[in-house]
Amino acid sequence: xxxxxxxxxxxxxxxxxxxxxxxxxxxxxxxxxxxxxxxxxxxxxxxxxxxxxxxxxxxxxxxxxxxxxxxxxxxxxxxxxxxxxxxxxxxxxxxxxxxxxxxxxxxxxxxxxxxxxxxxxxxxxxxxxxxxxxxxxxxxxxxxxxxxxxxxxxxxxxxxxxxxxxxxxxxxxxxxxxxxxxxxxxxxxxxxxxxxxxxxxxxxxxxxxxxxxxxxxxxxxxxxxxxxxxxxxxxxxxxxxxxxxxxxxxxxxxxxxxxxxxxxxxxxxxxxxxxxxxxxxxxxxxxxxxxxxxxxxxxxxxxxxxxxxxxxxxxxxxxxxxxxxxxxxxxxxxxxxxxxxxxxxxxxxxxxxxxxxxxxxxxxxxxxxxxxxxxxxxxxxxxxxxxxxxxxxxxxxxxxxxxxxxxxxxxxxxxxxxxxxxxxxxxxxxxxxxxxxxxxxxxxxxxxxxxxxxxxxxxxxxxxxxxxxxxxxxxxxxxxxxxxxxxxxxxxxxxxxxxxxxxxxxxxxxxxxxxxxxxxxxxxxxxxxxxxxxxxxxxxxxxxxxxxxxxxxxxxxxxxxxxxxxxxxxxxxxxxxxxxxxxxxxxxxxxxxxxxxxxxxxxxxxxxxxxxxxxxxxxxxxxxxxxxxxxxxxxxxxxxxxxxxxxxxxxxxxxxxxxx
Ligand SMILES: Cc1cc2nc3c(=O)[nH]c(=O)nc-3n(C[C@H](O)[C@H](O)[C@H](O)COP(=O)(O)O)c2cc1C
Numbered sequence: 001x002x003x004x005x006x007x008x009x010x011x012x013x014x015x016x017x018x019x020x021x022x023x024x025x026x027x028x029x030x031x032x033x034x035x036x037x038x039x040x041x042x043x044x045x046x047x048x049x050x051x052x053x054x055x056x057x058x059x060x061x062x063x064x065x066x067x068x069x070x071x072x073x074x075x076x077x078x079x080x081x082x083x084x085x086x087x088x089x090x091x092x093x094x095x096x097x098x099x100x101x102x103x104x105x106x107x108x109x110x111x112x113x114x115x116x117x118x119x120x121x122x123x124x125x126x127x128x129x130x131x132x133x134x135x136x137x138x139x140x141x142x143x144x145x146x147x148x149x150x151x152x153x154x155x156x157x158x159x160x161x162x163x164x165x166x167x168x169x170x171x172x173x174x175x176x177x178x179x180x181x182x183x184x185x186x187x188x189x190x191x192x193x194x195x196x197x198x199x200x201x202x203x204x205x206x207x208x209x210x211x212x213x214x215x216x217x218x219x220x221x222x223x224x225x226x227x228x229x230x231x232x233x234x235x236x237x238x239x240x241x242x243x244x245x246x247x248x249x250x251x252x253x254x255x256x257x258x259x260x261x262x263x264x265x266x267x268x269x270x271x272x273x274x275x276x277x278x279x280x281x282x283x284x285x286x287x288x289x290x291x292x293x294x295x296x297x298x299x300x301x302x303x304x305x306x307x308x309x310x311x312x313x314x315x316x317x318x319x320x321x322x323x324x325x326x327x328x329x330x331x332x333x334x335x336x337x338x339x340x341x342x343x344x345x346x347x348x349x350x351x352x353x354x355x356x357x358x359x360x361x362x363x364x365x366x367x368x369x370x371x372x373x374x375x376x377x378x379x380x381x382x383x384x385x386x387x388x389x390x391x392x393x394x395x396x397x398x399x400x401x402x403x404x405x406x407x408x409x410x411x412x413x414x415x416x417x418x419x420x421x422x423x424x425x426x427x428x429x430x431x432x433x434x435x436x437x438x439x440x441x442x443x444x445x446x447x448x449x450x451x452x453x454x455x456x457x458x459x460x461x462x463x464x465x466x467x468x469x470x471x472x473x474x475x476x477x478x479x480x481x482x483x484x485x486x487x488x489x490x491x492x493x494x495x496x497x498x499x500x501x502x503x504x505x506x507x508x509x510x511x512x513x514x515x516x517x518x519x520x521x522x523x524x525x526x527x528x529x530x531x532x533x534x535x536x537x538x539x540x541x542x543x544x545x546x547x548x549x550x551x552x553x554x555x556x557x558x559x560x561x562x563x564x565x566x567x568x569x570x571x572x573x574x575x576x577x578x579x580x581x582x583x584x585x586x587x588x589x590x591x592x593x594x595x596x597x598x599x600x601x602x603x604x605x606x607x608x609x610x611x612x613x614x615x616x617x618x619x620x621x622x623x624x625x626x627x628x629x630x631x632x633x634x635x636x637x638x639x640x641x642x643x644x645x646x647x648x649x650x651x652x653x654x655x656x657x658x659x660x
Pocket of ligand 1: 021022023024025055056057107178180233269279280281282309310311312331332333334335363364365
């Protein structure tokens with residue numbers, strides 16, 4: 001397979017074509033130092049078989065708060081390499097990574113407008129819609145941006161070159177200059193006509209806007225010598241239409257200029273973190289591998305190797321892209337987080353053991369929602385001192401994870417599920433087209449049940465008598481939670497709860513009212529299927545998609561509210577389906593009609609074919625008290641202990657199953 005064939009970048013020999021892209025949330029010690037956790041984090045990925053490993057963005061300057069010329073990416077501190085005293089730390093990572101046959105590179109970059117420093121202060125184009133910027137939506141504020149002087153820029157170029165030389169001295173195999181992600185980084189924002197309005201030599205035309213990256217690469221080259229690989233990360237399309245960098249700008253102007261400056265490999269990403277973050281922290285709503293055409297376009301215009309990235313979670317897809325000549329190397333970010341052993345398991349002929357990323361963006365490195373071990377101090381997974389008879393009640397994600405861990409530890413495990421299939425609420429949510437990737441964790445766990453010989457009984461509602469008969473040593477109650485139907489909806493035709501609506505999709509009519517702002521993804525999915533959808537809730541706008549992470553929240557918010565991606569004309573307005581109604585009280589429900597009133601007293605009658613309820617959930621823990629004394633140990637985990645997210649179910653399962 002091509003994906004496991006070696007490849008060379010300027011003399012750096014990679015054993016395969018799989019790489020870990022930069023991920024900022026690697027562990028960092030005090031003052032940006034490397035500690036044991038940092039080393040272990042990188043070593044895990046090397047052990048798993050990845051050929052090339054990049055660090056997240058490393059600050060080449062003394063860390064400074066937002067707006068200072070040393071502000072790291074997002075103004076965060078993270079790891080730094082601004083002084084020789086940091087070299088031994090990086091040498092330790094290099095040694096650990098090399099021991100497993102992988103290569104290590106650092107990404108060097110500085111924060112841009114997002115961290116309060118940039119080519120020019122705002123206003124930027126299309127300020128009418130500036131409230132859709134990521135920070136505004138997530139945090140509710142924006143950082144003031146300071147224009148850096150020519151002296152500061154020259155100093156930054158020198159500092160980056162010095163950091164590159166330190167990386168080489170530490171025994172690292174390559175360095176990458178971060179020139180991607182628009183407003184997130186200094187170099188990308190200088191390239192972008194959206195942020196760079198300077199009239200001095202660092203702005204004006206393409207030559208001026210490319211001066212900072214070109215001069216930086218030239219200084220890096222001097223610092224590391226002619227035989228050392230320098231990679232550059234670019235956003236091939238900033239997704240800002242005519243205001244930002246387009247793919248045509250990239251292929252015609254940017255790639256040739258950077259190649260001429262001495263770049264040995266293009267790491268092709270996309271998007272602008274402030275305005276179009278969907279290219280960077282890509283939510284599960286986007287199809288796997290959806291941005292590979294950008295790497296393919298860059299490959300057409302350069303002779304040096306090209307890296308493609310973006311929601312590539314399976315090696316068959318990586319192989320296909322390599323075979324098609326769309327890229328030379330494939331970066332897998334969150335996949336190598338959710339399962340650092342992805343390449344190893346594939347090579348060992350057990351792809352079914354790979355835990356595929358679900359794209360939820362809940363952590364992505366520390367922690368990962370579906371992999372409990374991705375954290376600083378997990379409870380170790382040890383063989384149990386005394387094998388016990390364990391009964392798990394409930395076959396959702398939490399129950400299956402508890403069964404998996406208990407079986408791995410040597411316990412004899414039986415799992416009983418009242419439905420006919422495993423997966424519980426997560427499997428149902430995976431029936432929503434936008435969140436279909438949730439199915440990855442259900443499939444993985446169901447497969448592990450078979451492989452670990454967990455005795456699974458479906459269609460089995462457990463009673464106290466069953467437990468008395470089975471006589472387990474340990475009972476783990478993982479019976480989940482149930483959506484509560486408000487009194488006034490009971491026995492009304494066309495009413496379903498959220499989970500039922502996913503299982504009985506064919507019965508959903510054309511006019512749909514969804515009661516519960518939490519069901520934003522369902523509302524969008526149904527609207528995309530052509531239904532007429534109204535999403536309504538008692539709370540205000542600030543609660544919309546409140547519990548979603550970063551770009552997921554941002555995507556949903558953008559789609560459902562009047563803030564939007566930059567529009568070329570004011571007429572290009574949002575289509576208001578689904579319509580979202582806030583601060584709503586329901587006055588009355590009759591067959592096919594809901595009478596509502598908002599906080600200001602305005603009344604409306606909403607006709608519906610189907611009314612979907614997605615509001616409070618109640619824990620299904622009624623067995624818990626009844627089971628006390630029926631086994632030596634009785635626990636409850638997941639939703640049935642406290643209503644939460646996928647991560648909470650996986651976490652609580654491990655916290656119990658690793659200790660019994
Ligand atoms: C939590 C997180 C941190 C990231 N940090 C960086 C970073 O420091 N530098 C960078 O260039 N890209 C960063 N990225 C983007 C990733 O390198 C990668 O391009 C992105 O995750 C898409 O790849 P994937 O779908 O395989 O994860 C980050 C992404 C995530 C989700």
